[in-house]
Amino acid sequence: MNELLSFWAQWLRPSAGLPTVQWALLLAVAAVAGYLVQRHSGLPKVLGYSLVGTLAGLAGFGGAVWPLQGIGLFLVELAVAVVLFEAGGRIPLRWFRHNPMVLVQSIAESALTCAAVYWAMLWLKVPAPVAAALAMVALAASPAVLTRVVSDTHAAGPVTERAIVLSTLSSLYALTLGSAQAGLIERPAAGLLGQLYPVLVVLGVSVAVGALLSLLMRLALRVMSPTSENTTILLLALIAASTAITAHLGGSAPLAALLGGMLLKQLHPRPWAWPRQMGTASSVLTMMMFVLVSTVAAQGQWSVAVAGSVAALIAVRLAAKAVGVGLGNVGSGASWRQALWVSCAMTPMSAIALLVASQLVLAAGDAGEPIARIALPAILVMELLGAVIAAFAIYRAGESSKPWLDLNRGSNPGESGNES
């Protein structure tokens, strides 16, 4: 593969550089794969994108570096920030006042996942610092995968909405605690204040940037229509700027975007109309993210030796999320059946888990290798398998606007089968 690329690099000298051509072609193939996967199996397009990324990664494609850094890191952070800003805007804080059990449900599933994965890894003789890092990685569900699956299936309903909210909140915890943990590894501290310091820095910077982002959007919305294309461009530009600034200041860019979305929803309870406008720009960005994540994750050192640990992490995580969602379901307004499908819809792991893992690996230095050895295959498997489980959960919950199996045979009379 590398010989082929070096021959190609000598033969072809494009103006924008060879990596640009490689990435453009990879995305083109991913777009075709995503379409074909959905057209012929009814599975989400994200599966096609991730498969192409996986194959590229396994074939030794060197366009993405691990641990994430440079332009690759920025692109993943930007795409995650866009998704999380929109997902944060779906969380009105007043909901938790009317239904505190949703918050209990979120904390229960996240805490249980973290604890269960940690203890499972210790039981498998994984060193404690590595187990702690893996627990943090496993905590994050993926609103990015879930929202793409929702978009593909044209889904709406209580299971869909709650799964997005719980996934977003788990991302909030993972990004905060993961960044703090990375800070602690880099600057070990003995006292309580010393241990809190990294958490406060991450949170402080992210809150400040998030608040600034939401205030600027709030000001813009005083004079601009949310349905205007220019408002969408402004939003994307502001998120891009905040992504670049936040990491530089020691905060978490996706966390800042998430908090920005939540704050804007509080300051501006009006309907969010720009997601429709974001359309293709957002789709290209997230598609690139899925390809990049799977390319990077596929570069992990696959071996039979770690397969048991990876399988254990995945199994324990699935069970812990299901039990946590179930425990907090009492009095939360959802049925037991819905709780089951919510926990299934929360199984994908993708870019946020990769960002947390990358941060922890970078901070851990030499100790980062064992973290990556288990985390990367787990992320890759759960990006692929998670998307399928989430799609299945949404169909079984009856919240998709189109039937799965009829995609191959044309749409059912009376049921919509529009291509998005």
Added chain:
Amino acid sequence: MSLEAFSHSEPLTLGVELELQLVNTHNYDLAPYAEDMLRLMHKTPLPGSVVPEMTNSMIEISTGVCHSTSEVLGQLTPIRDALVKSADKLNIAVAGGGTHPFQMWHERRIYDKPRFQELSQLYGYLSKQFTIFGQHVHIGCPDADAALLMLHRMSRYIPHFIALSASSPYVQGHDTAFDSARLNSVFAFPLSGRAPFVLTWDEFGQFFEKMTRTGVVKSMKDFYWDIRPKPEYGTIEIRVFDTPLTIERAAALAGFVQSLAAWFLVEQPFEPSEDDYLVYTYNRFQACRFGLDAVYVDPATGQHMPLREHILQTLDHIARHAGAHGASGALHVLRGETASGQNDARWLRERMREEQLLAEVSRQAALRFRGSL
């Protein structure tokens, strides 16, 4: 199949049904939460009932048997409050209005209940386009023949009901230029429109028997008439109202119907005739299209006059009977709004002019329903 007997009911008693929209709080599109709402609502003891409707973003509430406008409001208020509380718990909102301004019919899903599935099989896409929201008012009648007489007298006031309740100017994201576009969706159904002009229950029974013999209908539920007899309740049911944006207006409209019915029973002010229906569809169209600015053709005299003027005249005629049934306050509000040309369709258009975003109009309509605006 023969027609069931007309049950006894206390004359002039009222029952109100309201079909309501369930919307999400993110972009205020319709949200498929009917089943969850029903599950939560069943935990609260309430007057009347809460039941599912054709598609799973709709819910229907109804009062029990009421004697006055204030009793209607007294029953609707706790139901509304319980609905709002359940909606808050699910992070959705409930709104009135005859149509959802920008929902897409093809995205709707039929509620999983045998009758709705059967209707969906029969009517195809029409059943999803039936995601429209109406208010039905039942009025108790002394006996079966009196019910038919009242039904045909009431038919002259169909334009009045339409104009006063109109709240569906927007369909699929566009201003239809109608105040009540909802009724255009009802017209697509083969058994919609007016009831046959028969004034005795025996004759009506013969008509029903002939219709069932054709296999086209099985029960009275298959008729989508603007007004239809409801023999099991001993009432007639007026079905042309759009669901208003507030329960106060819904109660006021019920008071208007009750006062009209009292006027008919006490004063027997006119005899209906088949010729009344010569202008029925025209008047109905005018009211749907122009609301309170419509032209009304008097079926008896053929005189053309502004509908608004005829509503005000009617309010004068029934004022004494409204007083006797405690509906004076409600009719006073209707009078004021009629005089100023204000109905819910106009309110929605004013909000749209101000906000330039239909989703925001929906959000404000939901706030209005819960009494916060």
